[in-house]
Amino acid sequence: MPLTLSLFSSRGFESWDVERRPLIPEGMPMLVDSDLLFEDGPAAPRATTVVNTWLRGLPTSGAPAVSSWANYARVLKAWMEFLTVHGVELFDSRERLKQALGRYVEHRSAGPVEDRFAASTWSQHMSILSTFYRWALAEGHAQAEPFTYKTARFLFADTGR
Numbered sequence: 001m002p003l004t005l006s007l008f009s010s011r012g013f014e015s016w017d018v019e020r021r022p023l024i025p026e027g028m029p030m031l032v033d034s035d036l037l038f039e040d041g042p043a044a045p046r047a048t049t050v051v052n053t054w055l056r057g058l059p060t061s062g063a064p065a066v067s068s069w070a071n072y073a074r075v076l077k078a079w080m081e082f083l084t085v086h087g088v089e090l091f092d093s094r095e096r097l098k099q100a101l102g103r104y105v106e107h108r109s110a111g112p113v114e115d116r117f118a119a120s121t122w123s124q125h126m127s128i129l130s131t132f133y134r135w136a137l138a139e140g141h142a143q144a145e146p147f148t149y150k151t152a153r154f155l156f157a158d159t160g161r
Contacts, residue, residue: 002034003032003033003048003077003080003081004031004032005029005031005070005073005074006029006032007028007029007070008024008025008026008027008030009027010022010024010026024056025066026066027066027069027070028055028056028069029055029069029070029072029073029074030055031048031051031052031055031073031076031080032048033046033048047080047089047090047091050090050136050141051073051090051132053139054132054135054136055073055076061135071128072128075124075128076128076132078125079104079129082100082107083100086100086103091136091141091143093143094144094145094146097146097147098146098147101146101147101152101155102155105152105156108125108156109122117156119156122152122153122156123149123153123156126147126149127149129147130145130148130149130152133145133146133147
């Protein structure tokens, strides 16, 4: 399912039937599923909703720059879309996510030229994903941390040789 990345703007909020301007910072990224749903039933938030919650916490968790927020969102979007193509959920089993990471390494290091990453880009992406999964584990969204930054970096370096 393709995802849309939007950046929040409060422009025109007076017409939204809300009492006050939302506390969401200007430029905060938000991922939306193509069917525009945020949950699959009562108390069943979709992965995009969980990611959006994490993104909204960035300003107070070490990423205060607006420019960083969109980059973090793009990293999660690319990972989620890759997982979807391969039938893996964002919060799938640790084993399935590790297998997906192996395939992602292959794709980003030796796949189509337009999809390849430099080692520094890979490191940045894995830093963001490992930070996200540590947060998701602490918040009860993930059952285990599927991979560490160190492991993911090693895999890419090993594949690139």
